[in-house]
Amino acid sequence: MNLEPMSLFWLAFTLAAYLGSRWLYRRTGRYLLSPLILVPALLLAVAVPLHTAYAEYARNTHWLMGVLGPVTVAFAVPIWQQRALLARHWPALLVGMLAGSVASIGSSWALARGLALDPSVSLSLLPRSITTPFAMPVAQDLGGVPELTAVFVMFTGVLGAVFGGILLRWLPLRTPLARGALFGVGAHGAGVSRAREVGHEEGSVAGLVMVLTGLLNLFAAPLLVMLV
Amino acid sequence: MNPVIHKTVRLLAELAVLLGLFLLGGQLAAWFGWPIPGGVMGLALLLVLFATGAVKPATLQRGAGLLMAEMLLFFIPALMSLLDYGSLLRSEGWRILLVIALSTLLVMVVTAVTVELVCRWRLRHEP
Numbered sequence: 001m002n003l004e005p006m007s008l009f010w011l012a013f014t015l016a017a018y019l020g021s022r023w024l025y026r027r028t029g030r031y032l033l034s035p036l037i038l039v040p041a042l043l044l045a046v047a048v049p050l051h052t053a054y055a056e057y058a059r060n061t062h063w064l065m066g067v068l069g070p071v072t073v074a075f076a077v078p079i080w081q082q083r084a085l086l087a088r089h090w091p092a093l094l095v096g097m098l099a100g101s102v103a104s105i106g107s108s109w110a111l112a113r114g115l116a117l118d119p120s121v122s123l124s125l126l127p128r129s130i131t132t133p134f135a136m137p138v139a140q141d142l143g144g145v146p147e148l149t150a151v152f153v154m155f156t157g158v159l160g161a162v163f164g165g166i167l168l169r170w171l172p173l174r175t176p177l178a179r180g181a182l183f184g185v186g187a188h189g190a191g192v193s194r195a196r197e198v199g200h201e202e203g204s205v206a207g208l209v210m211v212l213t214g215l216l217n218l219f220a221a222p223l224l225v226m227l228v
Numbered sequence: 229m230n231p232v233i234h235k236t237v238r239l240l241a242e243l244a245v246l247l248g249l250f251l252l253g254g255q256l257a258a259w260f261g262w263p264i265p266g267g268v269m270g271l272a273l274l275l276v277l278f279a280t281g282a283v284k285p286a287t288l289q290r291g292a293g294l295l296m297a298e299m300l301l302f303f304i305p306a307l308m309s310l311l312d313y314g315s316l317l318r319s320e321g322w323r324i325l326l327v328i329a330l331s332t333l334l335v336m337v338v339t340a341v342t343v344e345l346v347c348r349w350r351l352r353h354e355p
Contacts (some may be wrong), residue, residue, distance in 0.1 A: 047308065048311070054308055064305050065302060068303060069247075069266055070267070073267055073271050076271045077293075079275065092343045103338040107330065111331060118320060128328060131299075132299070137265050147309030151306070163336060175343070178340045182336045182343075186332055187332065215268065218268060
């Protein structure tokens with residue numbers, strides 16, 4: 001632990017902003033107050049005027065990212081608990097996850113090329129629809145910037161949770177499986193929370209599919225490296 | 229023992245097991261020379277433990293649930309990398325957002341429609 005006052009401040013501020021925002025969001029249910037949006041906004045609102053560099057912010061906070069490793073281990077629990085669902089519906093889910101992943105990586109790549117984005121930005125965009133603990137190592141493999149990928153993953157979650165709700169009204173989806181997969185493949189963690197509001201089965205499907213899509217992308221990354 | 233202390237100790241023990249599996253997974257991947265993250269190896273180990281009945285999912289439910297529920301906290305530091313990309317965001321920010329928005333819409337439609345079609349096809353063809 002670094003005892004320099006500013007780096008202790010950033011750790012304390014990050015934890016306080018997170019806990020405060022989580023409490024506010026639970027009380028009000030307002031999407032703009034959810035930790036996904038409010039915490040980075042608060043931190044940036046203080047850090048930008050102070051001209052804080054990322055390295056300075058990260059000195060005492062980077063270990064939090066290390067916890068994403070044990071989070072990945074914890075993903076075994078939803079996989080195991082939903083194994084009956086997986087055994088019954090694996091063909092539909094597998095085809096959906098493959099189609100969704102190809103659509104995600106293909107469209108990110110094509111759009112980034114079309115809009116002439118910086119190459120490191122384009123590579124960091126490719127894994128943006130999977131959950132952060134998987135997206136960051138995939139970005140690393142592809143030669144992108146894992147931290148930028150985390151930023152893009154966040155924006156995907158913020159937008160995806162909203163888009164998903166709108167799409168459900170427009171698409172004639174009769175099965176909870178399709179509604180859950182829409183959120184799990186398209187908007188990872190933020191999508192899973194939204195899917196739980198839609199229904200119990202949607203939430204379970206989304207949670208399972210989020211983890212499996214992350215694994216699928218991680219194991220497909222070496223193939224992707226050959227393509228890009 | 230005081231129930232609050234008991235619960236806390238129990239939770240810490242569950243978190244320690246998950247951390248241990250992560251570290252062990254990383255070690256195994258290094259020994260075998262596999263380019264697989266420690267977390268994914270740990271996930272596979274835990275699935276094996278569940279499958280053999282050595283560990284019951286309920287045993288780790290609170291610890292695993294806590295880590296997954298608070299996952300956002302663990303990637304907030306990465307979001308702050310934005311501090312070093314101010315000029316990039318000013319020049320490409322809107323284009324990046326456009327890519328994310330369009331691609332996310334497409335992914336959702338493609339995934340949902342694919343799963344729906346496969347489900348309906350299977351319903352029609354099941355005896």
